[in-house]
Amino acid sequence: MKQNSVAVVGAAETTDLGKIPGMSQIMLHADAALNAMEEAGLKPSDIDGVATAGEWPTAIAHYLGITPKWVDGTLVGGCSFMMHVRHAAAAINEGLCETVLITHGESGRSRVGVPPRGMETSSLAGQFEVPFGVMGPPSMFTIPVLRYLKEYDLTVEDLATVSVIQREWAAKNPRASFKDPLTIDDVLGSSMIAWPFTKLMCCLVTDGGGAIILTSAERAKDFPQKPVYILGTGESVETPMISQMEDMCSSKAFKVSGAKAFEEAGISHDEVDHLMIYDAFAHLPLYGLEDLGFCKPGEAAAFIRERNTAPGGKLPLNTTGGGLSYMHSGMYGMYALQESIRQMRGTAAAQIEGAKISVSHGVGGMFGASGTVIFTNEA
Amino acid sequence: MAKMKRMLPTPTPETQHFWDGAQNSKLLLQRCDDCSNTYFPPRPFCPKCASRKVSIFEASGKGFLLSYVINTRPQPISDTPYAIAVVELDEGPRMMTNIVECEQTPEALPLDMKLEVTFEKQNDDITLPLFKPAGA
DSSP states (O other): OTTTTTEEEEEEEEESBBTTTTTHHHHHHHHHHHHHHHHTTTOOOOHHHHHHEOOOHHHHHHHHOOOOEEEOOSSSSHHHHHHHHHHHHHHHTSSSSSOOEEEEEEETTTTTOOOOOOOOSSSHHHHHGGTTOOSGGGGGTTHHHOOOOOOHTOOHHHHHHHHHHHHHHHHTTTOOOSEEEEEEEEHHHHOEETTEGGGBBBOOOOOEEEEOOOOOHHHHHTTTSSEEEEEEEEEEEEEEEEOOSSSSOHHHHHHHHHHHHHHHOOOOOOOOOEEEEEOOTTTTTHHHHHTTTTTTTTTTHHHHHHHHHHHTTSSOOOOOHHHTTTTTSTHHHHHHHHHHHHHTOOOOOTTTTTEEEEEEEETTTTTTEEEEEEEEEEE | OOOOOOOOOOOOTHHHHHHHHHHHOOOOOEETTTTEEEEEEOOHHHHHHHHEEEEEEEEOEEEEEEEEEEEESSSSSSOEEEEEEEEEEESSEEEEOBBOOOOSSSTTTEEEEEEEEEEEEEESOOEEEEEEEEEE
Protein backbone atom coordinates (compact mmCIF):
# COMPACT_ATOMS: atom_id res chain seq x y z
CA MET A 1 0.00 0.00 0.00
CA LYS A 2 0.96 3.65 -0.31
CA GLN A 3 2.68 4.85 2.88
CA ASN A 4 0.74 7.30 5.07
CA SER A 5 -2.16 7.51 2.61
CA VAL A 6 -4.75 6.30 5.14
CA ALA A 7 -5.17 7.23 8.79
CA VAL A 8 -6.99 6.16 11.95
CA VAL A 9 -9.45 8.87 13.01
CA GLY A 10 -11.39 6.88 15.59
CA ALA A 11 -10.29 4.09 17.93
CA ALA A 12 -11.88 2.83 21.11
CA GLU A 13 -12.46 -0.24 23.22
CA THR A 14 -15.68 -1.18 24.98
CA THR A 15 -16.49 1.05 27.96
CA ASP A 16 -15.67 -1.88 30.26
CA LEU A 17 -13.33 -4.83 29.81
CA GLY A 18 -13.21 -8.14 31.62
CA LYS A 19 -16.56 -9.44 32.82
CA ILE A 20 -19.47 -7.85 30.94
CA PRO A 21 -22.44 -10.18 31.53
CA GLY A 22 -24.90 -7.38 30.76
CA MET A 23 -24.02 -7.19 27.07
CA SER A 24 -24.49 -9.72 24.30
CA GLN A 25 -21.67 -10.22 21.83
CA ILE A 26 -23.14 -7.99 19.14
CA MET A 27 -23.60 -5.17 21.68
CA LEU A 28 -19.91 -5.42 22.56
CA HIS A 29 -19.19 -4.63 18.88
CA ALA A 30 -21.68 -1.77 19.03
CA ASP A 31 -20.45 -0.37 22.35
CA ALA A 32 -16.91 -0.08 20.99
CA ALA A 33 -18.20 1.28 17.65
CA LEU A 34 -20.30 3.95 19.38
CA ASN A 35 -17.27 5.00 21.46
CA ALA A 36 -15.10 5.25 18.33
CA MET A 37 -17.76 7.15 16.37
CA GLU A 38 -18.24 9.57 19.25
CA GLU A 39 -14.56 10.46 19.52
CA ALA A 40 -14.37 10.84 15.73
CA GLY A 41 -17.54 12.98 15.67
CA LEU A 42 -19.22 10.64 13.18
CA LYS A 43 -22.75 9.32 12.77
CA PRO A 44 -23.72 6.01 11.14
CA SER A 45 -24.60 7.91 7.95
CA ASP A 46 -20.99 9.11 7.72
CA ILE A 47 -19.63 5.55 7.53
CA ASP A 48 -19.64 3.83 4.14
CA GLY A 49 -17.46 0.78 4.78
CA VAL A 50 -17.78 -2.00 7.38
CA ALA A 51 -15.38 -4.80 8.29
CA THR A 52 -15.76 -7.27 11.12
CA ALA A 53 -14.97 -10.81 12.26
CA GLY A 54 -16.95 -13.03 14.58
CA GLU A 55 -20.28 -11.57 13.48
CA TRP A 56 -21.52 -11.15 9.92
CA PRO A 57 -20.76 -7.68 8.55
CA THR A 58 -24.44 -7.65 7.58
CA ALA A 59 -25.44 -7.98 11.23
CA ILE A 60 -23.07 -5.21 12.35
CA ALA A 61 -24.09 -2.81 9.57
CA HIS A 62 -27.78 -3.36 10.26
CA TYR A 63 -27.40 -3.15 14.06
CA LEU A 64 -25.54 0.17 13.81
CA GLY A 65 -27.68 1.62 11.02
CA ILE A 66 -24.90 1.76 8.43
CA THR A 67 -25.43 1.40 4.67
CA PRO A 68 -22.00 0.39 3.39
CA LYS A 69 -20.60 0.58 -0.12
CA TRP A 70 -17.75 -1.73 0.89
CA VAL A 71 -17.77 -4.79 3.15
CA ASP A 72 -15.07 -7.14 4.45
CA GLY A 73 -15.87 -10.21 6.54
CA THR A 74 -12.40 -11.76 6.52
CA LEU A 75 -12.33 -14.22 9.42
CA VAL A 76 -9.02 -15.96 10.00
CA GLY A 77 -8.91 -15.72 13.80
CA GLY A 78 -7.45 -13.04 16.06
CA CYS A 79 -5.44 -11.23 13.40
CA SER A 80 -8.50 -10.69 11.19
CA PHE A 81 -8.57 -7.03 12.29
CA MET A 82 -5.01 -6.41 11.09
CA MET A 83 -6.15 -7.73 7.71
CA HIS A 84 -9.26 -5.52 7.84
CA VAL A 85 -7.02 -2.47 8.31
CA ARG A 86 -4.94 -3.55 5.33
CA HIS A 87 -7.94 -4.28 3.11
CA ALA A 88 -9.68 -1.05 4.16
CA ALA A 89 -6.60 1.02 3.38
CA ALA A 90 -6.49 -0.48 -0.12
CA ALA A 91 -10.22 0.13 -0.59
CA ILE A 92 -9.99 3.76 0.52
CA ASN A 93 -7.01 4.34 -1.76
CA GLU A 94 -8.91 2.77 -4.65
CA GLY A 95 -11.93 5.00 -4.01
CA LEU A 96 -14.27 2.14 -3.15
CA CYS A 97 -15.35 3.92 0.01
CA GLU A 98 -14.28 6.86 2.19
CA THR A 99 -14.76 5.99 5.84
CA VAL A 100 -14.42 2.45 7.19
CA LEU A 101 -15.53 1.12 10.56
CA ILE A 102 -13.83 -2.08 11.80
CA THR A 103 -15.42 -3.75 14.81
CA HIS A 104 -14.66 -6.54 17.23
CA GLY A 105 -16.74 -7.78 20.14
CA GLU A 106 -16.52 -11.07 21.96
CA SER A 107 -18.33 -12.39 24.98
CA GLY A 108 -15.45 -14.79 25.54
CA ARG A 109 -16.01 -15.22 29.27
CA SER A 110 -19.72 -14.60 29.84
CA ARG A 111 -20.81 -16.23 26.53
CA VAL A 112 -23.87 -13.99 26.16
CA GLY A 113 -25.45 -14.05 22.71
CA VAL A 114 -22.81 -16.43 21.37
CA PRO A 115 -23.59 -19.52 19.25
CA PRO A 116 -22.77 -22.79 21.06
CA ARG A 117 -19.34 -24.27 20.50
CA GLY A 118 -19.15 -27.51 18.60
CA MET A 119 -16.44 -29.62 17.07
CA GLU A 120 -16.92 -30.76 13.52
CA THR A 121 -15.34 -34.00 12.42
CA SER A 122 -15.22 -33.94 8.63
CA SER A 123 -12.66 -31.21 7.87
CA LEU A 124 -9.03 -32.26 7.69
CA ALA A 125 -8.50 -30.95 11.23
CA GLY A 126 -11.67 -32.73 12.33
CA GLN A 127 -10.42 -36.01 10.90
CA PHE A 128 -6.69 -35.82 11.61
CA GLU A 129 -6.36 -33.74 14.81
CA VAL A 130 -9.59 -33.74 16.82
CA PRO A 131 -9.65 -37.56 17.35
CA PHE A 132 -6.41 -37.38 19.31
CA GLY A 133 -7.98 -35.51 22.20
CA VAL A 134 -7.18 -31.89 21.46
CA MET A 135 -9.10 -29.48 23.69
CA GLY A 136 -8.83 -26.10 22.03
CA PRO A 137 -5.84 -23.77 21.81
CA PRO A 138 -4.18 -24.65 25.17
CA SER A 139 -3.56 -28.22 23.96
CA MET A 140 -2.78 -27.35 20.33
CA PHE A 141 -1.10 -23.97 19.97
CA THR A 142 1.43 -25.21 22.53
CA ILE A 143 2.48 -28.39 20.69
CA PRO A 144 5.45 -26.92 18.75
CA VAL A 145 7.10 -25.47 21.84
CA LEU A 146 9.01 -28.50 23.20
CA ARG A 147 10.74 -28.73 19.81
CA TYR A 148 11.52 -24.99 19.91
CA LEU A 149 12.98 -25.25 23.42
CA LYS A 150 15.13 -28.24 22.46
CA GLU A 151 16.30 -26.67 19.19
CA TYR A 152 17.60 -23.58 20.96
CA ASP A 153 18.56 -25.13 24.31
CA LEU A 154 15.97 -23.12 26.23
CA THR A 155 13.90 -23.97 29.32
CA VAL A 156 10.42 -23.52 30.77
CA GLU A 157 11.89 -20.65 32.81
CA ASP A 158 12.35 -18.81 29.51
CA LEU A 159 8.63 -19.16 28.81
CA ALA A 160 7.76 -18.04 32.35
CA THR A 161 9.95 -14.95 31.96
CA VAL A 162 7.67 -13.70 29.17
CA SER A 163 4.68 -13.77 31.55
CA VAL A 164 6.64 -12.13 34.38
CA ILE A 165 7.85 -9.18 32.29
CA GLN A 166 4.48 -8.58 30.66
CA ARG A 167 2.93 -8.41 34.13
CA GLU A 168 5.28 -5.46 34.82
CA TRP A 169 3.61 -3.61 31.96
CA ALA A 170 0.14 -4.62 33.16
CA ALA A 171 0.91 -3.06 36.54
CA LYS A 172 1.02 0.33 34.80
CA ASN A 173 -2.37 -0.20 33.21
CA PRO A 174 -5.55 0.53 35.20
CA ARG A 175 -7.66 -1.48 32.75
CA ALA A 176 -5.49 -4.62 32.94
CA SER A 177 -7.24 -7.70 34.35
CA PHE A 178 -4.20 -8.74 36.43
CA LYS A 179 -1.75 -6.22 37.85
CA ASP A 180 0.00 -7.94 40.80
CA PRO A 181 3.71 -8.68 40.27
CA LEU A 182 4.68 -12.23 39.31
CA THR A 183 7.81 -14.29 39.84
CA ILE A 184 9.07 -17.11 37.65
CA ASP A 185 8.19 -19.50 40.50
CA ASP A 186 4.62 -18.13 40.55
CA VAL A 187 4.28 -18.90 36.86
CA LEU A 188 5.85 -22.36 37.05
CA GLY A 189 3.83 -23.17 40.18
CA SER A 190 0.45 -22.25 38.73
CA SER A 191 -1.82 -25.10 37.70
CA MET A 192 -0.68 -27.32 34.83
CA ILE A 193 -2.72 -26.89 31.66
CA ALA A 194 -0.76 -28.81 29.02
CA TRP A 195 2.84 -29.60 29.91
CA PRO A 196 5.04 -27.56 29.63
CA PHE A 197 2.39 -24.82 29.84
CA THR A 198 1.03 -23.69 33.20
CA LYS A 199 -1.99 -21.45 33.59
CA LEU A 200 0.03 -18.23 33.85
CA MET A 201 1.66 -18.93 30.48
CA CYS A 202 -1.82 -18.92 28.90
CA CYS A 203 -3.98 -15.95 27.99
CA LEU A 204 -7.01 -14.77 29.90
CA VAL A 205 -10.58 -15.37 28.79
CA THR A 206 -12.56 -12.13 29.08
CA ASP A 207 -15.33 -10.07 27.50
CA GLY A 208 -14.71 -6.94 25.47
CA GLY A 209 -14.58 -5.24 22.13
CA GLY A 210 -12.85 -2.61 20.06
CA ALA A 211 -13.48 -0.48 16.99
CA ILE A 212 -11.33 1.48 14.55
CA ILE A 213 -12.35 4.11 11.99
CA LEU A 214 -10.14 4.78 8.98
CA THR A 215 -10.24 7.42 6.27
CA SER A 216 -7.83 9.02 3.82
CA ALA A 217 -4.90 10.92 5.32
CA GLU A 218 -6.10 14.04 3.55
CA ARG A 219 -9.53 13.93 5.22
CA ALA A 220 -8.01 12.84 8.55
CA LYS A 221 -6.62 16.33 9.19
CA ASP A 222 -10.16 17.63 9.77
CA PHE A 223 -10.99 15.14 12.54
CA PRO A 224 -10.80 15.91 16.28
CA GLN A 225 -8.24 13.19 17.13
CA LYS A 226 -4.58 13.30 16.19
CA PRO A 227 -4.33 11.15 13.03
CA VAL A 228 -2.36 7.92 13.21
CA TYR A 229 -1.09 6.90 9.78
CA ILE A 230 -0.78 3.44 8.27
CA LEU A 231 2.84 3.09 7.17
CA GLY A 232 2.92 -0.53 6.06
CA THR A 233 0.90 -3.74 6.23
CA GLY A 234 1.25 -7.46 5.65
CA GLU A 235 -0.80 -10.64 5.81
CA SER A 236 -0.56 -14.35 5.14
CA VAL A 237 -1.98 -17.74 6.08
CA GLU A 238 -0.26 -21.10 6.44
CA THR A 239 -2.39 -24.02 7.66
CA PRO A 240 -5.48 -24.71 9.77
CA MET A 241 -3.65 -27.67 11.35
CA ILE A 242 -0.90 -27.11 13.92
CA SER A 243 0.50 -30.56 13.09
CA GLN A 244 1.10 -29.44 9.51
CA MET A 245 3.03 -26.19 10.09
CA GLU A 246 6.20 -26.35 8.04
CA ASP A 247 8.63 -25.49 10.82
CA MET A 248 7.80 -26.06 14.50
CA CYS A 249 10.32 -23.36 15.45
CA SER A 250 9.03 -20.59 13.18
CA SER A 251 5.77 -19.38 11.66
CA LYS A 252 5.75 -19.05 7.88
CA ALA A 253 2.72 -16.74 8.06
CA PHE A 254 4.57 -14.48 10.55
CA LYS A 255 7.58 -14.27 8.25
CA VAL A 256 5.59 -13.47 5.10
CA SER A 257 3.33 -10.93 6.80
CA GLY A 258 6.11 -9.22 8.75
CA ALA A 259 8.50 -8.95 5.80
CA LYS A 260 5.77 -7.46 3.60
CA ALA A 261 4.82 -4.88 6.23
CA PHE A 262 8.43 -3.79 6.76
CA GLU A 263 8.98 -3.62 3.00
CA GLU A 264 5.89 -1.45 2.51
CA ALA A 265 6.84 0.79 5.42
CA GLY A 266 10.41 1.17 4.17
CA ILE A 267 11.81 1.13 7.70
CA SER A 268 14.50 -0.80 9.50
CA HIS A 269 13.91 -2.63 12.76
CA ASP A 270 15.87 -0.14 14.85
CA GLU A 271 13.40 2.58 13.86
CA VAL A 272 10.58 0.77 15.70
CA ASP A 273 9.75 2.47 19.02
CA HIS A 274 6.93 0.22 20.19
CA LEU A 275 5.84 -3.33 19.43
CA MET A 276 2.74 -5.43 20.03
CA ILE A 277 2.93 -9.18 19.37
CA TYR A 278 -0.31 -11.07 19.91
CA ASP A 279 0.44 -13.26 22.93
CA ALA A 280 -2.19 -15.95 23.24
CA PHE A 281 0.51 -17.98 25.00
CA ALA A 282 3.96 -17.18 26.38
CA HIS A 283 5.81 -18.53 23.35
CA LEU A 284 4.18 -16.14 20.88
CA PRO A 285 6.44 -13.16 21.66
CA LEU A 286 9.48 -15.43 21.20
CA TYR A 287 8.38 -16.63 17.76
CA GLY A 288 7.21 -13.12 16.87
CA LEU A 289 10.47 -11.35 17.76
CA GLU A 290 12.39 -13.87 15.65
CA ASP A 291 10.04 -14.20 12.69
CA LEU A 292 9.60 -10.43 12.40
CA GLY A 293 13.39 -10.07 12.35
CA PHE A 294 13.98 -8.26 15.65
CA CYS A 295 16.04 -11.21 16.90
CA LYS A 296 17.94 -14.04 15.24
CA PRO A 297 16.42 -17.54 15.53
CA GLY A 298 16.77 -18.77 19.10
CA GLU A 299 17.80 -15.40 20.55
CA ALA A 300 14.44 -13.92 21.57
CA ALA A 301 14.39 -15.56 25.00
CA ALA A 302 17.71 -13.96 25.95
CA PHE A 303 16.53 -10.64 24.47
CA ILE A 304 13.50 -10.71 26.79
CA ARG A 305 15.45 -12.06 29.78
CA GLU A 306 17.91 -9.15 29.40
CA ARG A 307 14.94 -6.77 29.78
CA ASN A 308 15.04 -5.26 26.29
CA THR A 309 11.24 -5.53 26.07
CA ALA A 310 10.52 -4.63 29.73
CA PRO A 311 9.67 -1.15 31.04
CA GLY A 312 12.75 0.98 30.40
CA GLY A 313 14.04 -1.38 27.68
CA LYS A 314 14.91 -0.40 24.13
CA LEU A 315 11.97 -2.25 22.51
CA PRO A 316 8.83 -1.91 24.67
CA LEU A 317 6.67 -4.97 23.90
CA ASN A 318 3.04 -5.67 24.79
CA THR A 319 2.80 -2.54 26.91
CA THR A 320 -0.74 -3.24 28.11
CA GLY A 321 0.31 -6.53 29.66
CA GLY A 322 -1.00 -8.31 26.56
CA GLY A 323 -3.27 -11.28 26.29
CA LEU A 324 -1.47 -12.79 29.27
CA SER A 325 -2.43 -9.99 31.70
CA TYR A 326 -4.47 -7.20 30.06
CA MET A 327 -7.38 -8.98 28.43
CA HIS A 328 -8.08 -11.67 25.85
CA SER A 329 -11.61 -12.06 24.56
CA GLY A 330 -10.75 -14.71 21.98
CA MET A 331 -9.69 -12.64 18.97
CA TYR A 332 -7.21 -10.34 20.68
CA GLY A 333 -5.71 -8.67 17.61
CA MET A 334 -8.04 -5.69 17.98
CA TYR A 335 -6.54 -4.85 21.40
CA ALA A 336 -2.99 -4.97 20.03
CA LEU A 337 -4.07 -2.46 17.36
CA GLN A 338 -5.78 -0.26 19.96
CA GLU A 339 -2.61 -0.06 22.06
CA SER A 340 -0.44 0.75 19.04
CA ILE A 341 -2.86 3.55 18.16
CA ARG A 342 -2.87 4.89 21.75
CA GLN A 343 0.94 4.87 21.77
CA MET A 344 0.98 6.84 18.51
CA ARG A 345 -1.57 9.31 19.86
CA GLY A 346 0.41 9.69 23.08
CA THR A 347 -2.50 8.55 25.24
CA ALA A 348 -1.39 5.08 26.44
CA ALA A 349 -1.39 4.23 30.14
CA ALA A 350 2.25 3.17 29.87
CA GLN A 351 3.15 5.79 27.27
CA ILE A 352 6.53 5.47 25.54
CA GLU A 353 7.84 9.02 25.37
CA GLY A 354 8.53 10.25 21.86
CA ALA A 355 7.40 7.04 20.14
CA LYS A 356 6.93 7.60 16.40
CA ILE A 357 6.58 4.09 14.95
CA SER A 358 4.60 1.18 16.34
CA VAL A 359 4.30 -2.34 14.95
CA SER A 360 1.20 -4.40 15.70
CA HIS A 361 1.57 -8.08 14.82
CA GLY A 362 -1.24 -10.59 15.05
CA VAL A 363 -1.73 -14.32 14.87
CA GLY A 364 -4.87 -16.12 13.72
CA GLY A 365 -5.84 -19.66 14.59
CA MET A 366 -2.82 -21.56 15.85
CA PHE A 367 0.04 -20.19 13.76
CA GLY A 368 -2.56 -20.49 10.98
CA ALA A 369 -2.68 -16.86 9.89
CA SER A 370 -0.93 -13.56 10.44
CA GLY A 371 -1.48 -9.86 9.92
CA THR A 372 0.88 -6.96 10.58
CA VAL A 373 0.19 -3.22 10.69
CA ILE A 374 2.90 -0.57 11.10
CA PHE A 375 1.64 2.78 12.39
CA THR A 376 3.27 6.19 12.60
CA ASN A 377 2.21 9.54 14.02
CA GLU A 378 4.29 11.50 11.53
CA ALA A 379 2.49 12.52 8.33
CA MET B 1 -14.86 -37.81 36.25
CA ALA B 2 -16.46 -40.08 33.70
CA LYS B 3 -14.39 -40.54 30.58
CA MET B 4 -15.72 -38.42 27.74
CA LYS B 5 -16.06 -39.96 24.34
CA ARG B 6 -13.27 -39.53 21.84
CA MET B 7 -14.47 -37.50 18.86
CA LEU B 8 -14.16 -39.73 15.82
CA PRO B 9 -13.47 -38.65 12.26
CA THR B 10 -16.14 -38.44 9.56
CA PRO B 11 -14.36 -39.63 6.40
CA THR B 12 -14.96 -37.78 3.14
CA PRO B 13 -14.61 -39.15 -0.41
CA GLU B 14 -11.06 -37.77 -0.51
CA THR B 15 -9.96 -39.44 2.74
CA GLN B 16 -11.96 -42.68 2.78
CA HIS B 17 -8.97 -44.72 1.55
CA PHE B 18 -6.91 -43.63 4.55
CA TRP B 19 -9.54 -44.78 7.04
CA ASP B 20 -10.15 -48.02 5.13
CA GLY B 21 -6.41 -48.64 5.27
CA ALA B 22 -6.32 -48.04 9.02
CA GLN B 23 -9.05 -50.64 9.48
CA ASN B 24 -6.72 -53.10 7.75
CA SER B 25 -3.77 -52.00 9.91
CA LYS B 26 -2.14 -50.11 7.05
CA LEU B 27 -0.88 -46.53 7.30
CA LEU B 28 -1.47 -45.09 3.85
CA LEU B 29 0.25 -42.04 2.40
CA GLN B 30 0.11 -40.49 -1.05
CA ARG B 31 2.87 -39.73 -3.52
CA CYS B 32 2.80 -37.59 -6.65
CA ASP B 33 3.51 -39.56 -9.84
CA ASP B 34 4.88 -36.43 -11.50
CA CYS B 35 7.10 -34.76 -8.90
CA SER B 36 7.52 -37.62 -6.36
CA ASN B 37 6.33 -35.45 -3.46
CA THR B 38 5.03 -37.53 -0.55
CA TYR B 39 2.30 -35.77 1.40
CA PHE B 40 -0.34 -35.90 4.14
CA PRO B 41 -3.20 -35.30 4.97
CA PRO B 42 -4.91 -37.05 2.03
CA ARG B 43 -6.21 -35.23 -1.03
CA PRO B 44 -6.52 -36.42 -4.64
CA PHE B 45 -3.89 -34.05 -6.02
CA CYS B 46 -0.34 -33.00 -5.22
CA PRO B 47 -0.16 -29.90 -2.99
CA LYS B 48 3.30 -29.15 -4.36
CA CYS B 49 2.77 -29.26 -8.15
CA ALA B 50 -1.06 -29.56 -8.48
CA SER B 51 -0.86 -32.79 -10.49
CA ARG B 52 -3.91 -35.06 -10.21
CA LYS B 53 -1.70 -38.09 -10.94
CA VAL B 54 -1.06 -39.41 -7.46
CA SER B 55 -0.69 -42.88 -5.97
CA ILE B 56 -1.54 -44.34 -2.60
CA PHE B 57 1.10 -46.47 -0.89
CA GLU B 58 1.65 -48.11 2.46
CA ALA B 59 4.07 -46.24 4.70
CA SER B 60 6.67 -47.98 6.84
CA GLY B 61 4.82 -46.88 9.98
CA LYS B 62 8.12 -45.72 11.47
CA GLY B 63 8.99 -42.24 12.59
CA PHE B 64 10.12 -40.12 15.53
CA LEU B 65 8.57 -37.90 18.19
CA LEU B 66 8.77 -34.35 16.86
CA SER B 67 6.92 -32.46 19.61
CA TYR B 68 4.01 -32.79 22.03
CA VAL B 69 2.12 -31.52 25.06
CA ILE B 70 0.73 -33.52 27.97
CA ASN B 71 -2.86 -32.39 28.25
CA THR B 72 -4.19 -32.11 31.80
CA ARG B 73 -7.35 -30.16 31.06
CA PRO B 74 -10.75 -31.84 30.63
CA GLN B 75 -9.75 -34.98 28.89
CA PRO B 76 -11.87 -36.50 26.15
CA ILE B 77 -9.78 -39.60 25.68
CA SER B 78 -8.40 -40.54 29.08
CA ASP B 79 -9.03 -40.16 32.80
CA THR B 80 -5.41 -39.15 33.29
CA PRO B 81 -3.08 -36.68 31.52
CA TYR B 82 -2.10 -37.83 28.04
CA ALA B 83 0.28 -36.71 25.33
CA ILE B 84 -0.98 -35.10 22.13
CA ALA B 85 1.96 -35.56 19.82
CA VAL B 86 3.21 -34.88 16.33
CA VAL B 87 5.18 -37.73 14.76
CA GLU B 88 7.43 -37.20 11.76
CA LEU B 89 7.26 -40.27 9.56
CA ASP B 90 10.35 -41.73 7.87
CA GLU B 91 8.69 -40.85 4.55
CA GLY B 92 8.60 -37.15 5.55
CA PRO B 93 5.01 -36.19 6.35
CA ARG B 94 3.95 -35.38 9.91
CA MET B 95 0.77 -36.37 11.67
CA MET B 96 -0.90 -35.77 14.99
CA THR B 97 -1.32 -38.81 17.20
CA ASN B 98 -1.25 -40.22 20.72
CA ILE B 99 1.65 -42.21 22.12
CA VAL B 100 0.58 -45.51 23.68
CA GLU B 101 2.30 -48.35 25.57
CA CYS B 102 4.34 -45.69 27.31
CA GLU B 103 4.03 -43.58 30.48
CA GLN B 104 2.64 -40.12 29.76
CA THR B 105 5.45 -38.19 31.43
CA PRO B 106 8.18 -35.87 30.12
CA GLU B 107 10.78 -38.42 31.26
CA ALA B 108 9.20 -41.24 29.28
CA LEU B 109 8.68 -39.09 26.19
CA PRO B 110 12.03 -37.65 25.07
CA LEU B 111 11.92 -35.78 21.77
CA ASP B 112 13.35 -37.70 18.82
CA MET B 113 12.31 -41.04 20.38
CA LYS B 114 11.77 -43.64 17.63
CA LEU B 115 8.13 -44.58 17.19
CA GLU B 116 6.12 -47.12 15.23
CA VAL B 117 2.48 -47.17 14.29
CA THR B 118 -0.13 -49.30 16.03
CA PHE B 119 -3.83 -49.41 15.31
CA GLU B 120 -6.66 -48.99 17.81
CA LYS B 121 -10.17 -49.98 16.73
CA GLN B 122 -12.82 -47.48 17.86
CA ASN B 123 -15.93 -48.96 16.24
CA ASP B 124 -16.93 -50.89 13.12
CA ASP B 125 -16.07 -47.94 10.87
CA ILE B 126 -13.10 -46.22 12.45
CA THR B 127 -9.68 -47.43 13.51
CA LEU B 128 -7.15 -44.79 14.59
CA PRO B 129 -3.43 -44.93 13.87
CA LEU B 130 -1.57 -44.36 17.15
CA PHE B 131 2.15 -44.67 17.84
CA LYS B 132 4.23 -46.57 20.38
CA PRO B 133 7.93 -46.59 21.22
CA ALA B 134 9.74 -48.62 18.54
CA GLY B 135 10.17 -52.21 19.65
CA ALA B 136 7.76 -51.86 22.57
